[in-house]
Amino acid sequence: MSGGWTEGSALLVVILVGFLPTEIWRSLAILAGRRVEEGSALLHWVKAVATALLAAVVARLLFAPAGVLADMPLALRIGAVVGGVAAFMLVRRSIFAGVVAGEAILIAGSLMLGH
Amino acid sequence: MSSPAHSSPHREHHAPAAWFLRGAGHALSVPALVLFASYLGFGAVLQSVGFPLFAGLASTFLIWALPAQLILIGGLVSGTALPALALAVALSSMRLLPMVVSIAPHMRGTRRSLPAELICAHYVAMTVWLEGLRLLPRLPGEARVPFVLGLGNALIGISLLGTLTGYHVASEVPVPLAAGLLLLTPLSFTVLMVRNAATPTDWLALAAGLLIMPLTLHFEGGLDLLIAGIGGGTLAYGLGRLWERRR
Numbered sequence: 576m577s578g579g580w581t582e583g584s585a586l587l588v589v590i591l592v593g594f595l596p597t598e599i600w601r602s603l604a605i606l607a608g609r610r611v612e613e614g615s616a617l618l619h620w621v622k623a624v625a626t627a628l629l630a631a632v633v634a635r636l637l638f639a640p641a642g643v644l645a646d647m648p649l650a651l652r653i654g655a656v657v658g659g660v661a662a663f664m665l666v667r668r669s670i671f672a673g674v675v676a677g678e679a680i681l682i683a684g685s686l687m688l689g690h
Numbered sequence: 691m692s693s694p695a696h697s698s699p700h701r702e703h704h705a706p707a708a709w710f711l712r713g714a715g716h717a718l719s720v721p722a723l724v725l726f727a728s729y730l731g732f733g734a735v736l737q738s739v740g741f742p743l744f745a746g747l748a749s750t751f752l753i754w755a756l757p758a759q760l761i762l763i764g765g766l767v768s769g770t771a772l773p774a775l776a777l778a779v780a781l782s783s784m785r786l787l788p789m790v791v792s793i794a795p796h797m798r799g800t801r802r803s804l805p806a807e808l809i810c811a812h813y814v815a816m817t818v819w820l821e822g823l824r825l826l827p828r829l830p831g832e833a834r835v836p837f838v839l840g841l842g843n844a845l846i847g848i849s850l851l852g853t854l855t856g857y858h859v860a861s862e863v864p865v866p867l868a869a870g871l872l873l874l875t876p877l878s879f880t881v882l883m884v885r886n887a888a889t890p891t892d893w894l895a896l897a898a899g900l901l902i903m904p905l906t907l908h909f910e911g912g913l914d915l916l917i918a919g920i921g922g923g924t925l926a927y928g929l930g931r932l933w934e935r936r937r
Contacts, residue, residue, distance in 0.1 A: 580741060582744050585741060585745030586742075589762070590748075593762040595776070596776045597786065598752075600790070601808075601811040601814060604789075604790030604791045605790065605804070608794065619927060621781055621785070622785065623891050623892075623894075623895040623926045623927040624923030624924065624927070625757070625782045625784070625923070626895035626923065627896070627898045627902075627920075628761055628899065628919030628920070629757045629761065630895065630903070631922065633875070634900045634901075634903035634904060635767075635907075636735065637876045638904045639907055641735075641739045641767070642737070643869045644869045646869070655877065656873075660881055664884075670881050670882065670885065674727075674874070674877055674878050674881060678874070681866075
């Protein structure tokens with residue numbers, strides 16, 4: 576993708592492909608409000624798809640990263656995230672502990688590899 | 691502030707500008723730090739994939755939902771067709787609908803105004819929703835719209851600052867720190883998704899996205915996000931329903 580994007584074309588994509596498909600739900604909530612059924616099968620499916628989509632993007636950032644993260648071995652990238660999740664579960668389900676532990680593993684590993 | 695008899699928030703009557711500043715003041719909090727750190731990682735990701743800075747900042751202000759922003763950028767990088775990507779973003783953002791429905795009654799002024807309600811709704815994402823549900827019911831009617839605008843704009847401002855800082859810092863700091871910045875997004879979202887997973891369907895959807903995506907990386911045509919996201923999510927939904935029926 577890099578190189579092919581001018582500010583103008585990128586802004587247009589942000590508006591048409593990002594802003595409109597997001598803002599429509601906020602506006603619809605005000606305009607249609609209570610008429611939207613909650614707890615329906617459709618909403619459960621949407622939640623599962625939204626979770627899988629986000630997980631897929633996260634996996635892409637880990638397995639096919641851009642920039643200097645790509646210079647880190649795959650095992651180190653995965654080890655840092657697994658270590659972060661483990662710290663989260665061990666330290667009172669603290670997100671902060673999980674993120675700090677994962678970052679520490681990656682940065683320590685990177686230093687040991689001589690970066 | 692005012693005399694002790696007026697210290698209860700119900701009794702206070704300020705100009706809209708004062709309520710706007712009150713809302714902005716409430717933005718300086720732990721949730722704001724979390725937002726700053728999250729958008730720091732997002733800015734670094736933008737820089738690493740070569741996305742233009744101004745359009746990236748515009749995505750923070752206009753979309754104002756980090757999962758949708760990540761799916762947009764991730765889909766653009768993998769070459770997903772734009773209509774399919776718009777569908778993926780819409781599916782990810784649909785969760786905002788019940789959030790806005792639940793907070794909308796607390797975001798109205800004493801006089802109903804549709805434009806004001808639509809503008810206030812724009813600021814609703816996880817942080818404004820959580821803070822709004824906590825703070826707004828205690829405020830007098832005329833305070834609510836300016837308070838939401840103050841809170842929302844201050845939080846977006848902090849997030850824009852995070853995006854900008856991440857974008858610039860990523861290319862300036864030593865390699866281990868730059869790699870750490872780029873790890874921030876996948877690491878924090880993985881931990882968050884593990885925390886939020888409650889039902890078998892949640893766990894299956896998380897596993898499907900994480901495990902199917904690496905298998906589809908070599909596919910041509912930018913179908914990876916659709917297969918892993920929409921396909922994997924649908925599979926998780928079906929298996930989750932079977933699981934719950936068996937019990």
